[in-house]
Amino acid sequence: MAIEQDEIDKIAKLARIRIDRQQIGEVTQRITEILGMVDQLQAIDTTNVEPMANPLDATARLRTDAVTEVDQRAVFQAIAPAVENNLYLVPKVID
């Protein structure tokens, strides 16, 4: 099933990855090949088969709603690219 280049652009936007215009053709071709390979699954009858999210069908464990962590913000922010007043800095979002 051939994927159109603009479909790849849409996916790249969802994935927040910039694809250079020089490479978009090759990327489209590669993704098309991979999706072509995985299309084999369409032929399999999976009626009434429960999807498997976890190989042991484990579910989330619960614990008591009590505070157990300590504030380590300074340690965590020490490796941040840009911080100020305990906030992470990014380019202006709102005008």
Next chain:
Amino acid sequence: MHTKTVAQLAVGLQQKDFSSVELTQCLIDRIASLDSVYNAFITLDEQAALAAAAAADIQLANGGSNPLLGIPIAHKDIFCTAGIRTSCGSRMLDNFVPPYDATVIARFKAAGAVMLGKTNMDEFAMGSSNENSYYGPVKNPWDTTLVPGGSSGGSAAAVAALLTPAATGTDTGGSIRQPAAFCSITGLKPTYGRVSRLGMVAFASSLDQAGPLARTAEDCAIILNTMAGHDPLDSTSAEAPAQDYTADLDNSLSGLRIGLPAEFFGDGLDNATAKVVEASLQEFEKLGATLVDVSLPHSKLTIPTYYIVASAEASTNLARYDGVRYGHRCADPKDLDDLYTRTREEGFGDEVKRRILVGTYALSAGYYDAYYKKAQQVRRLIQQDYLDCFEQVDMIAGPTTPGPAFPLGAKKDDPLAMYMEDVYTLAVNLAGLPGISVPAGFVAGKPVGLQLIGQHFGEARLLNAAHRFQQATDWHLQHPAMPEGR
């Protein structure tokens, strides 16, 4: 000293034949002298290693007896190590110094092991050749024109080249077992949930599992004892308590039923490799095991199922790399979107980007049912094939890979051909089962691995079978020639 196994080194340290500092210095010197050939290591911290060795020597003098006390171990650069760069083989984390230790790392420290360094790997654990690393490819110590396998290629090469007695790796689709096979060492992927994933950079959360690479099954058992166990900080960590994986190593294999799936010995398997594997299976018969023909009918669906599930989970797990809190950030972002899209364009290599895009597609509106949900359903069918086999046999055997190590560059531009390398290993992760690869012989000088696949939480029996095989054979005792006769 550098040819001794972990078990032998522990005895040597206890008997004061040598100290941990001497042993660690010996390996540091070997790495300095040889690793430019293999490129197995990304980060070394010699001061920290020698300090840990000195601390271990004090504990040894005071009667400390933990089997890993004073033993040097190399760690795949996917495990967060507090204060020591953890790159995951990627430009995205080239400047990332974690503020905490992975649970696995903390367990090794508590045992008194010495961290030798962080090993090279395919970026974000995506690859089967260690050619996808930001830090350059790793070379196979048996023939440096060949790949060592991946993604734990650095760990496998370091063990094979006698730069470390053992190393940690991770396995999502074969990334411990396949490089172990290509480098003629022993590598174990435990049952999903057996080893904590806290602090282990996530690729595919329902498939990833950490495990040991070493020169013997006995060493893997010793190391698994330190790695395994419930971790309340990992919500997927198995509650079932860990065992002593060394206790049953010498058990007899009499009565062991080993299944040989027709699908593992058919099309796609190199003839010479098949012969080596068949000869090694005869050793198991001599040890008292029975070989039984079985079938895994959904085998052909393994590759497409894996590539949807793993890519989808990767697209979610790698969404966190956005240049805001840590890691790579593009220069002079114009706006938030530019920050994200250019950081991720620059930080990730081609294979990682491909898989994120495939995964995003498989999860997107309109395609989720046809791709991701479908793959999850087929995953259950694949697991059921194994569970059905385990009604008749105790473990399943076959070649670890369809052929021996291939030349550097041979498959780098052909993702689909690269994916075929994992045809015998992928289903083990999909089903959450434990699997081990042991050296089984050579094809034209290139190592061949035999894979044994066990039932859930059946690591002890797998290690037992592998250990008895290694007592009867000597493939695992052979070492590659050192470069330039060193």
